Amino acid sequence: GQSLEQPSEVTAVEGAIVQINCTYQTSGFYGLSWYQQHDGGAPTFLSYNGLDGLEETGRFSSFLSRSDSYGYLLLQELQMKDSASYFCAVRARMDSSYKLIFGSGTRLLVRP
Amino acid sequence: EADIYQTPRYLVIGTGKKITLECSQTMGHDKMYWYQQDPGMELHLIHYSYGVNSTEKGDLSSESTVSRIRTEHFPLTLESARPSHTSQYLCASNRAGVAGELFFGEGSRLTVL
Numbered sequence: 001g002q003s004l005e006q007p008s009e010v011t012a013v014e015g016a017i018v019q020i021n022c023t024y025q026t027s028g029f030y031g032l033s034w035y036q037q038h039d040g041g042a043p044t045f046l047s048y049n050g051l052d053g054l055e056e057t058g059r060f061s062s063f064l065s066r067s068d069s070y071g072y073l074l075l076q077e078l079q080m081k082d083s084a085s086y087f088c089a090v091r092a093r094m095d096s097s098y099k100l101i102f103g104s105g106t107r108l109l110v111r112p
Numbered sequence: 113e114a115d116i117y118q119t120p121r122y123l124v125i126g127t128g129k130k131i132t133l134e135c136s137q138t139m140g141h142d143k144m145y146w147y148q149q150d151p152g153m154e155l156h157l158i159h160y161s162y163g164v165n166s167t168e169k170g171d172l173s174s175e176s177t178v179s180r181i182r183t184e185h186f187p188l189t190l191e192s193a194r195p196s197h198t199s200q201y202l203c204a205s206n207r208a209g210v211a212g213e214l215f216f217g218e219g220s221r222l223t224v225l
Binding site: 030031032033035041042043044045048050085087089091097098099100101102103104105107 | 145147152153154155156160162168170171202213215216217218219
């Protein structure tokens with residue numbers, strides 16, 4: 001089967017750095033994506049790691065270790081608008097097709 | 113910004129009614145998806161399509177059906193709505209060969225009384 005684990009809630013202070021971890025168990029693994037979703041809004045794509053290592057996009061970075069079945073999203077210089085839910089999602093090949101399987105999400109609360 | 117649209121955004125209906133949730137994208141994407149999401153929970157894939165006349169069921173069993181007659185249009189239908197169908201339904205699309213990045217619509221929040 002497929003499973004992803006990420007913390008349900010994280011709280012951090014404005015201007016700080018926060019790391020959201022994601023561990024997964026899946027067959028046919030191809031890569032790990034991260035999405036941001038504000039309350040009542042649509043998920044928006046943040047990053048994708050197909051290979052081990054760190055990918056940086058502005059204030060956000062994402063890391064993948066295939067050998068550890070582990071990844072994380074790093075948010076720097078936190079802003080109030082970063083308060084949202086963050087989902088990791090595994091891209092896996094199953095039944096001759098690629099699918100994106102989402103974790104249960106981490107709710108990030110940024111305090112002043 | 114992604115050009116993928118869902119209607120209606122909000123719908124409250126009675127049990128037994130037939131409903132269709134519309135999803136259209138103007139990006140020419142081959143692949144389209146329907147996810148179901150309860151508040152504060154993960155997204156579950158219920159249907160997907162890799163092109164015209166191609167539809168497959170996702171990982172979460174759903175009583176809904178879909179069709180893909182045109183590339184840009186991927187409607188979802190519930191023949192007889194029940195309270196257990198109350199949820200948010202999110203449509204998404206991506207281009208073949210682009211890994212891991214989906215463009216989502218704003219969602220259709222369905223309440224069945």
